[in-house]
Amino acid sequence: MSILVTGGAGYIGSHTVLSLLEQGYEVVVLDNHSNSSFESLRRVKILTGCDITYYEGDVSNRLLLQNIFSENDIKQVIHFAGLKSVSESVQSPLKYYDNNVMASIVLIQEMIAHNVCELIFSSSATVYGIPESVPLNEDSKIGGTTNPYGTSKLMVEQILRDTAKAYPQLDITILRYFNPAGAHPSGLIGEDPSGVPCNLVPYISQVAVGKLPKLLVYGNDYPTHDGTGVRDYIHVMDLAEGHIAALKHKMAESNCRTYNLGTGKGYSVLDLISAFERQSGKIIPYQFVERRIGDVAECWANPSLSQQALNWTASRSLDDMMRDSWNWQQKNPTGYE
Template identity: 55%
Template sequence: MSGKILVTGGTGYIGSHTTLLLLEAGYQVVVVDNLSNSSLESLRRVEKLTGKSVTFYKADIRDSDKLSIIFQEHQIEGVIHFAGLKAVGESTQIPLEYYEQNVYGTLSLLKVMQRFSCFNIVFSSSATVYGDPASVPITEDFPTSATNPYGRSKLYIEEILRDLSLSNEQWHIILLRYFNPIGAHESGQIGEDPQGIPNNLMPYISQVAVGKREKLSIFGNDYSTVDGTGVRDYIHVMDLSDAHVKAIEKIKQLEGVSTFNLGTGNGYSVLQMVKAFEEGANKPVAYEIVARRPGDIAECWADPGLADKVLNWRATRGLNEMVADTWRWQSRNPNGYDI
């Protein structure tokens, strides 16, 4: 692609790491983010690490007028769409907010893209669209469903994108279904910086280890798994970000809508992750077992073979690297980007 790439939600966890790799790959990047759950400091550090500049707009993707100005000012050839709310538990408490920001926000973005004849989009989807899978590992042709509003919002957007593709063959759409991103850039300069109480396991573990939180709550130990705790496929954020660069490189060669699982193909339980972190960081992690969370499932891991075959992408970083990079980021930035 010769034109600029628009990254929505580009100051967030996965967005900032992907922006870094896009810059390193030679792309010009425009970032739009409303900074509701992220910090502009992430982009400052990305620019410092790469020696390249990013064009940033503080804007909400639901603001079609502001989006139109961005498309007018830049020749946007492709969009990587991360912007949205992303916490399973929170989505069960404020579902309308999730549908408003995730679904309506995407509709707003797509309308502006269509108006400016930009027909290439990589969408940040989720393994939650598989609901409670009948078996593992999960392949892309598994039936989809959702057990919570967050997953349902992702599923609705996938269906909207499929309808859009059927209506106009100019669209090239890639749906990337993430499993569980963890880790940080090897420099320790950028990483996951959740606002308030973390919703994901690894940042919570690392905040306990660094002394920011007293103990980890493990939601349920009575699942039908190796030790009763939930099993997930954890993928290093740099591997995940690399998949987005590969997707942008390939998108024009793929017709219609293409869907790919992004995972390692390995499942680890919560207790296994705690043990791996304790060993890797040489820090104790206090925890307690509490009741299951609504919407959670027992186990979920990917068959990532299709992404390997079509995008020439595979995860290369193992659990030890994920733990080491997480701890380097957390220990050097105990308060995240709030310096």
């Protein structure tokens, strides 16, 4: 039996595929490479020595999904595939609703048609909108999202909850990620954004390696310990291991469960810069600019439910994230090219 991983060549997807293979799972990957590279899967095979069944295409391609489910003995699905740029989603909302919401509906329909019942969905802390208080737990208020990307994740979560009620044979786990960072310690796989990075850590890394002149820090007047925004950064390998823990957790009181995957610690932009400078020996030039619309002062997780229910805890530190990010960037100054 195999696990279908949609978006398995992407940043989080490739690290999770590696962890799955190391745990002895058979993996089938579907990816359209809109923001990923097949090279990541080639390197995963180098690291693990394991073969990956691979399909190139889109999750919205119903015929392709039917072929995948017919040609493979799929037991579980991990659904990463989707667009993830907050700023792009503001400019192209219909593109995001089509890719993230409509494609997910097609996937769920084909899973039901082929009697594939177990699904792990890649959601996001953006579903909490502007937090009423921190840390955030799974019962915190959701909604009031500040961009179409976050709204698309919120919509799919609701679709999954409604579908789970209608189809009791389904076993659905929703994982809300906070801020993934870092790379595999080998430096062979990591985050490879196309164009100017949307996420903070790859932006810092590209400044350090000379691809970008300086880091723009959006706002230094937030009510935080140094005036810059505070977020919960989690090592991508901890995140990958969270998916393994979720796979092993069997259906209990509900057939649709939600867990935060975070560290429970908040770090500011300046905290990240300092940690990166410690690990890289590089000075990161930066400039304060105006706040971005929709950004919040603080956002971090209460991960106690995932610790109790999944027996999972993020174990890697901020310094680990920065060290592994720099190792990846040094070894791959132009990414997977």
